[in-house]
Amino acid sequence: MNEPIKTDVLIIGAGPCGLFAVFELGLLDMKCHLIDILDKVGGQCAELYPEKPIYDIPGVPFTTAQGLVDALMTQIKPFGPTFHLQEMVETIEKIGDPLFRVKTDQGKLFEAKVVLIAAGGGSFQPKRPPIPGIEAYEEKSVFYSVRKMDAFRDKRILIVGGGDSALDWTLNLAPIASHLTLLHRRDQFRAAPDSVNKMMALVGEGKIDLVLGQVSSLQGEDGRIAKAIVKRNDGSDFHIACDALLPFFGLTMKLGPVADWGIALKDGELIPVETAAFETSVPGIFAIGDINWYPGKLKLILCGFHEASLAAQKAHHYVFPDKRLVFQYTTSSSSLQKKLGVR
Numbered sequence: 001m002n003e004p005i006k007t008d009v010l011i012i013g014a015g016p017c018g019l020f021a022v023f024e025l026g027l028l029d030m031k032c033h034l035i036d037i038l039d040k041v042g043g044q045c046a047e048l049y050p051e052k053p054i055y056d057i058p059g060v061p062f063t064t065a066q067g068l069v070d071a072l073m074t075q076i077k078p079f080g081p082t083f084h085l086q087e088m089v090e091t092i093e094k095i096g097d098p099l100f101r102v103k104t105d106q107g108k109l110f111e112a113k114v115v116l117i118a119a120g121g122g123s124f125q126p127k128r129p130p131i132p133g134i135e136a137y138e139e140k141s142v143f144y145s146v147r148k149m150d151a152f153r154d155k156r157i158l159i160v161g162g163g164d165s166a167l168d169w170t171l172n173l174a175p176i177a178s179h180l181t182l183l184h185r186r187d188q189f190r191a192a193p194d195s196v197n198k199m200m201a202l203v204g205e206g207k208i209d210l211v212l213g214q215v216s217s218l219q220g221e222d223g224r225i226a227k228a229i230v231k232r233n234d235g236s237d238f239h240i241a242c243d244a245l246l247p248f249f250g251l252t253m254k255l256g257p258v259a260d261w262g263i264a265l266k267d268g269e270l271i272p273v274e275t276a277a278f279e280t281s282v283p284g285i286f287a288i289g290d291i292n293w294y295p296g297k298l299k300l301i302l303c304g305f306h307e308a309s310l311a312a313q314k315a316h317h318y319v320f321p322d323k324r325l326v327f328q329y330t331t332s333s334s335s336l337q338k339k340l341g342v343r
């Protein structure tokens with residue numbers, strides 16, 4: 001078994017609230033590792049609405065969602081958090097008082113004195129296309145994300161979709177595939193115009209194929225695809241021989257494994273917390289941001305920021321049981337300013 005990665009605090013979810021928690025915990029000398037299923041930090045802000053303006057961050061009259069994420073990353077830099085992206089936390093086990101063993105779907109193990117759940121609406125999960133029997137091929141020859149590009153080298157790849165993910169992976173995998181087809185149901189794309197232009201250039205050079213239509217069924221054996229049967233928009237059928245199918249139909253949010261962590265839930269989808277420190281029913285496990293519930297809760301980023309600051313105070317008690325916590329302002333404390341690297 002892998003050696004566990006030891007840390008003071010393990011943060012599940014690198015959305016805005018998880019990121020700001022690094023700052024509040026860092027001011028109190030606690031080191032953090034963060035795990036997120038996505039391939040980038042920023043949670044909903046980065047994944048769902050990066051270019052939308054936000055007007056209700058205190059003291060910031062206007063920013064974009066991605067601008068906020070970038071600013072948070074700058075703000076937490078002095079504390080050197082470690083990110084583990086494209087990993088989903090599957091299990092949390094209590095092994096001490098408090099000490100937790102956390103395992104990801106990639107088999108990575110962590111031991112943390114405190115766990116802070118900032119998992120938002122739960123895990124972003126890919127939307128499965130309505131192709132009969134597709135489950136039998138998943139993780140063998142149907143993939144909803146690309147974890148290692150090299151796994152697709154010299155393969156006949158069929159990418160389905162018309163958004164940024166479909167176009168980005170078309171451009172990235174075209175040079176290493178033995179053959180690549182992009183299949184989309186119409187000739188309009190939702191992806192960045194620059195990506196669409198680059199994709200069309202590859203089509204023009206004969207390096208990839210672009211086909212309009214939809215996959216209606218798959219043929220293959222033991223989870224290995226041999227061909228996809230495609231229905232053209234005029235109703236006619238034809239097949240595309242392929243070794244790997246990558247459908248990019250967007251993401252939905254599901255609570256996911258959070259439901260199995262032995263923590264009391266409200267209505268099966270939110271984690272009730274008390275409001276002095278936002279601790280859950282399990283001492284040492286905190287929940288902040290969109291995932292938690294208490295009377296009057298608002299799913300606003302600023303509320304999650306407040307929750308992070310109070311959770312950090314109690315986390316300090318678990319991480320440094322013998323140390324007294326002295327309340328300080330960043331404006332006047334030279335020790336806090338040293339931690340921030342501004343003195």
Ligand SMILES: Cc1cc2nc3c(=O)[nH]c(=O)nc-3n(C[C@H](O)[C@H](O)[C@H](O)COP(=O)(O)OP(=O)(O)OC[C@H]3O[C@@H](n4cnc5c(N)ncnc54)[C@H](O)[C@@H]3O)c2cc1C
Nearest residue numbers: 013015016017036037043044089119120122289290300301
């Ligand atoms: C279109 C839109 C506009 C919005 N506008 C505003 C606004 O103007 N102002 C405002 O305050 N709020 C706004 N919100 C709400 C705001 O985005 C959320 O309140 C905020 O993102 C919550 O932050 P979070 O860190 O709690 O969770 P999230 O941003 O949801 O991040 C949670 C992260 O946890 C990860 N995760 C979940 N489960 C696991 C697991 N098991 N293992 C590993 N990782 C996991 C997810 O992948 C995700 O990245 C808006 C939301 C939307 C959708």
